[in-house]
Amino acid sequence: MSQNQVTESYPAPAPADAYVAPPPAGYPTKDASDQNPVPVETTSKGDGFWKGCCAALCCCCVLDACF
Numbered sequence: 001m002s003q004n005q006v007t008e009s010y011p012a013p014a015p016a017d018a019y020v021a022p023p024p025a026g027y028p029t030k031d032a033s034d035q036n037p038v039p040v041e042t043t044s045k046g047d048g049f050w051k052g053c054c055a056a057l058c059c060c061c062v063l064d065a066c067f
Contacts, residue, residue: 023029
Protein backbone atom coordinates (compact mmCIF):
# COMPACT_ATOMS: atom_id res chain seq x y z
CA MET A 1 0.00 0.00 0.00
CA SER A 2 1.36 3.43 -0.90
CA GLN A 3 1.40 6.41 1.45
CA ASN A 4 -1.20 8.30 -0.63
CA GLN A 5 -3.95 5.72 -0.12
CA VAL A 6 -6.43 6.34 2.67
CA THR A 7 -8.02 3.31 4.29
CA GLU A 8 -10.53 5.16 6.51
CA SER A 9 -12.45 8.35 6.10
CA TYR A 10 -13.19 10.75 8.91
CA PRO A 11 -15.95 11.10 9.89
CA ALA A 12 -17.25 7.70 8.90
CA PRO A 13 -20.16 7.81 6.43
CA ALA A 14 -23.58 7.42 8.02
CA PRO A 15 -25.39 4.13 7.46
CA ALA A 16 -28.15 4.18 4.84
CA ASP A 17 -30.91 3.70 7.43
CA ALA A 18 -29.70 6.54 9.72
CA TYR A 19 -32.07 9.46 10.35
CA VAL A 20 -30.96 12.72 8.79
CA ALA A 21 -32.73 15.85 10.01
CA PRO A 22 -34.39 17.89 7.23
CA PRO A 23 -33.12 21.41 6.58
CA PRO A 24 -34.96 24.35 8.16
CA ALA A 25 -38.07 25.65 6.42
CA GLY A 26 -37.20 27.95 3.54
CA TYR A 27 -33.62 26.69 3.29
CA PRO A 28 -32.63 26.26 -0.38
CA THR A 29 -31.96 22.69 -1.43
CA LYS A 30 -30.50 21.10 -4.55
CA ASP A 31 -33.89 20.09 -5.91
CA ALA A 32 -35.35 23.60 -5.49
CA SER A 33 -34.72 24.32 -9.17
CA ASP A 34 -36.91 21.34 -10.14
CA GLN A 35 -39.99 22.91 -8.57
CA ASN A 36 -42.10 25.50 -10.35
CA PRO A 37 -41.02 28.94 -9.15
CA VAL A 38 -43.65 30.93 -7.30
CA PRO A 39 -44.40 34.21 -9.10
CA VAL A 40 -43.37 37.23 -7.07
CA GLU A 41 -46.24 39.61 -6.50
CA THR A 42 -45.68 42.89 -4.69
CA THR A 43 -48.31 45.21 -3.33
CA SER A 44 -48.13 48.73 -2.00
CA LYS A 45 -48.73 49.16 1.72
CA GLY A 46 -50.56 52.42 1.11
CA ASP A 47 -50.78 55.42 3.39
CA GLY A 48 -52.26 53.66 6.43
CA PHE A 49 -49.36 54.78 8.62
CA TRP A 50 -49.91 58.46 7.88
CA LYS A 51 -53.68 58.19 8.34
CA GLY A 52 -53.16 56.55 11.71
CA CYS A 53 -50.56 59.10 12.71
CA CYS A 54 -52.85 62.01 11.83
CA ALA A 55 -55.77 60.36 13.65
CA ALA A 56 -53.64 59.94 16.78
CA LEU A 57 -52.58 63.61 16.67
CA CYS A 58 -56.19 64.71 16.26
CA CYS A 59 -57.24 62.56 19.23
CA CYS A 60 -54.48 64.05 21.34
CA CYS A 61 -55.54 67.57 20.41
CA VAL A 62 -59.22 66.87 21.15
CA LEU A 63 -58.41 65.24 24.49
CA ASP A 64 -56.10 68.12 25.39
CA ALA A 65 -58.85 70.63 24.57
CA CYS A 66 -61.42 68.72 26.63
CA PHE A 67 -59.34 68.50 29.81
